[in-house]
Amino acid sequence: MTADATRVLVLNSGSSSLKYQLLDMNGGTRLAVGLVERIGEPASRLVHTPLAAGGDKRERTEPMPDHDAALKAVADELSEDGLGLDSPELAAIGHRVVHGGLKLTEPTVIDDAVLKEIERLVPVAPLHNPANLTGIRTAQRLRPDLPQVAVFDTAFHSTMPEYAARYAIDVETADAHRVRRYGFHGTSHAYVSRETAKLLGKQPEDVNVIVLHLGNGASASAVAGGRCVDTSMGLTPLEGLVMGTRSGDIDPAVIFHLERNAGMSSEEIDALLNKKSGLMGLCGDNDMREIRRRIDEGDKRAALAFDIYIHRLRKYIGAYTAVLGRVDAVAFTAGVGENAAPVREAAVLGLEEMGLAVDARLNAERSDEARIISPEYARVVVAVVPTDEELEIANQTYALVSS
């Protein structure tokens, strides 16, 4: 790598999508961002925003039969902005990989052994790891000479103690099938917990933080001195909080009950719990903006969905307060956490005894910056800390290849 190779391309590959960002690590500026959707369909769509060039958003709709075609189209767009992927300034490509299991717990330069391990984990991440592998192989074909780095969603949670990671089921069965709690959204939890420490003017080692990543998917984590000690997602991203379309925690016997009494197959129940549950299942909407609008109009189903969402969230705040013993900050992040003031207010309402409160005026202010929204007197800082998973992936990738 040459000294002026300071750019990192971050790729987040889904089964039919490819999100990307090109960053310059010399200052951490974003040069271009974009998304390809509907890969493999007749009308694939690429939306590209050349931030460095200051140009307007560009869109292309054309058939892109596979990820190779999608990445080539992205490379063409970047070349048009003078940011081509053949540039010597490109230091590495960083890939978001959802499941790293127990072995891949650090950002890792991808070789054949790493590819094999990601593949071995497909049974525990059947939706995500195959798509991530496709993205990696595509990028390797485009730039075989360049370091490709995998950054794992599960990695930050690998420090969970065994008593938090293990389900209370037969140990032999669990181990034979790699059944345990892994946790997800780890890149976000890592970034936000560190940014929260910064906001408090402290080192990550010196603070205990509860991070509430509330997006369409949602998870909470308890972070003690910079290390994750518990998180709400488990073997898969289904466990924990009420989400946009996922149920979060339920009695596992609900599944047997539906199999035996509703004649549903395991595929149907899987779809029910992952796609037709959560806020969507409860009220027919998964967007918090729409739910709040309906509540303002007196809609009772939307109000109940909101109450169920908040009730679960408060239970996790209470649980993680007990896990941590001392909490210095509660940080809200992701789409709902960063934008929905009523969620933040309701989450800590009446919890002054636990040191938690929000200031109505600070909570109502809108900003893209990390900010404190609790009043001076509150023992625990409540903060809004925008997440930036791409920057975190780029930072980790660059740190690895430039060391």
Ligand code: AMP
């Ligand atoms: P994410 O998965 O982090 O992109 O978050 C997406 C979710 O954030 C959406 O489904 C909405 O529920 C929520 N969201 C985004 N913007 C707002 C907003 N201004 N107010 C309330 N919720 C929002």
